[in-house]
Amino acid sequence: MATDGGIHHYARGEWHAPSLSHRRIRFQKGIYADFHHFLLLGEGSGELHFDNGEHRPLHGPLLAFLPPQxxxxLxxxxxxxxxxxxxxPQIMVDAIGDKVESYSLRIFTEQRKLVEALDPLTVTEIRPLISGFVRELGDPTRSSWMVASAYxxxxxxxxxxxxDGERSEQRGQGEVGSILQRYRQLVEAGFRQHRPISDYAAELGVTADRLHSTCQRALGRSPIQLLHERVVQEAKLRLERSARNIQEISDSxxxxxxxxFSxxxxxxxxxxxxxYREVARASAGSENSMLSSGYADWP
Incomplete structure (x- = not known):
């Protein structure tokens, strides 16, 4: 974990006032190469120029979310x-946390999003949060990792x-989808407790055999395999993106x-x-299928 004194190596907050000429900003540059970015565009216009040749015109007010990939x-x-x-990535790990919604947020943050003026309520809700984040980083006497993560x-x-992420997950799910979704949420909330699968089945109101057959039929893996995969995924994430030692990660x-744990x-x-940590550090910035790049294993 970085100290608050080094927050500007882990968080970026900028206000670009209106100018008489156009400006161009590179998102993934230098220490920002692996950052997730949020752009709040005011009244006016801009354009995103993607490395693959795609161009996306922007008309404010608009909010854009851009993952590292x-x-x-701009x-x-x-x-x-x-x-x-x-x-x-370290701030994002703290921000996403380990609650019921965390799994969904991880999947959500793998894709870019644009929220235009057609959805003014979302833009209005997020605007003061973005402004607060920028103000926090703009005051070196109080810039705090905890506050930045909370924002x-x-x-x-x-x-x-x-x-509509919350509701879209609930729509179109039959009984099997509902059991898997609820199991996923229970795992997300409790995978550190190393509880037996029978406990999860009891909370879901099904037998352990029913849970096993549901997971096996839909995903080709047993409930315990899915649970272990979640633990391994979290371990990989912490080994890649935190400065904690092995003892601390094991305890957490x-x-x-x-x-x-080893x-x-x-x-x-x-x-x-x-x-694994050595491989992750050596592979920083490159494609490596071993690393914890995806979370969309479950429905």
């Missing part, structure tokens, strides 16, 4: 104001809800001792936690 530049037209907020969490939740994931992790991945 979006890789683009042109802001003369007379247009903009707030730009960026969060490192990002609120911005993400408002954007997720405003994009509910293991009784770091040796047991054996579990190596059995599941083929690498020790320390070995």
């Amino acid at each position: 979006a890789r683009c530049d 042109s802001i037209s003369a007379g247009t104001a903009a707030h730009l907020v960026g969060a490192s 990002i969490r609120l911005i993400l939740m408002a954007l997720w809800r405003g994009s 994931l509910g293991f009784r001792d770091p040796t047991y 054996h579990f992790f190596k059995r599941k991945t083929g690498l020790s936690p320390a070995g």
Whole structure:
């Protein structure tokens, strides 16, 4: 975990006042290469220029969310104001947290989003949060990791809800989909407790055999495999994106001792936690299928 004194290496908050000429900003540059970015464009216009050749005109007021893989530049037209907020992977891990909604937020943050004036309520809700984040980073006497993380969490939740993420997950699900969705939520809230699958089945109101057959039929994996995958995913995430040592990561994931955690992790991945961390650091900025890049394993 970085200290608050180093917050500007992990968070970015900029206010671009209206100018007499157009400006161009590179999102993924230098220390910002792996940042997630939020752009709040005021009245006026701009354009996103993606590395793949795509161009997307923007007309404010507008909110854009751009994950690291979006890789683009922003042109802001003369007379247009903009707030730009960026969060490192470490800040994003803290902001997303480990609550019931966290799994959904992780999936949500893998795709870029544009919220235009057609949805003014979402833009209106998020605007003061973006402004507050920029003010927080603009005052070096009080810039706080905890506050920055809290702002990002609120911005993400408002954007997720405003994009209908909460309701869209609930629509179109039959009984099997409902059981899987509820199991996923229970796992998200309790995977550090290492509870038996029978406890999850009891909370869902089904037998352990029914839960097993549902998961196996829909996903080709048993409930315990899915649970273990979630633990491994979180372990990978923390090994990649936090400065915690193996003991601290083991403790935070509910293991009784770091040796047991290391054996579990190596059995599941083929690498020790320390070995995985070395691979992750060596692969920074490159494509590596071993790393914790995706969360969309479940419906």
